[in-house]
Amino acid sequence: MGSSNCWIAVASAEHALRGRDHQPTGFMQVCHGKRAPLARVCSGDWVVYYAPAQTMGGKDRLQSFVSLGRVVAGEPYPVDMGGGFVPFRRDLVYVSAQAAPITPLLDRLQFVENRERWGYPFRFGLFQIPAADMRLIARAMRVDSAAL
Secondary structure (H helix, E strand, O other): OOOOOEEEEEOOHHHHHHHHHOOOOEEEOOHHHOHHHHHOOOOOOEEEEEEEEOOOOOOOEEEEEEEEEEEOOOOOEEOOOOOOOOOEEEEEEEOOOOOEEOHHHOOOOOOOOOHHHOOHHHHHOEEEEOHHHHHHHHHHOOOOHHHO
16 A cells, blocks of 8 residues: 555445446545545545445445545546536546455554544545555455555
8 A cells, every 4th residue: 555545435335336336447426426525535545435324324234344446547527417416526446345344343443543433533424544444444355465
């Protein structure tokens, strides 16, 4: 992961996997399509998606990391999804990864400052984490270390 920044993005699993599986290139979209958070992410940065639930606003709790990828060159760009919704996206190349629950990792993640309030940073939709945390998450997701 070298000098790249590492980020956690938050979305339902359904939405995160839609970005991962998009062809010809995967994408990320955060914070209801706002541009500003995406502008903080740079080419070469690593992004892991955390899904609190399977579906947006759903009560179907998942609390797992579901996809992991690397940001490719380019700026955030708008996409007209119809109905007046024009969110911004960034392109990512996703690596092969399996979903991994966060609970077994909570005591080892550096960004978790208070075990009782571990979910607080996720409210921001996108936040930076230490590279050591990204490596821990990637191992839990069974990402091939050669892909990193």
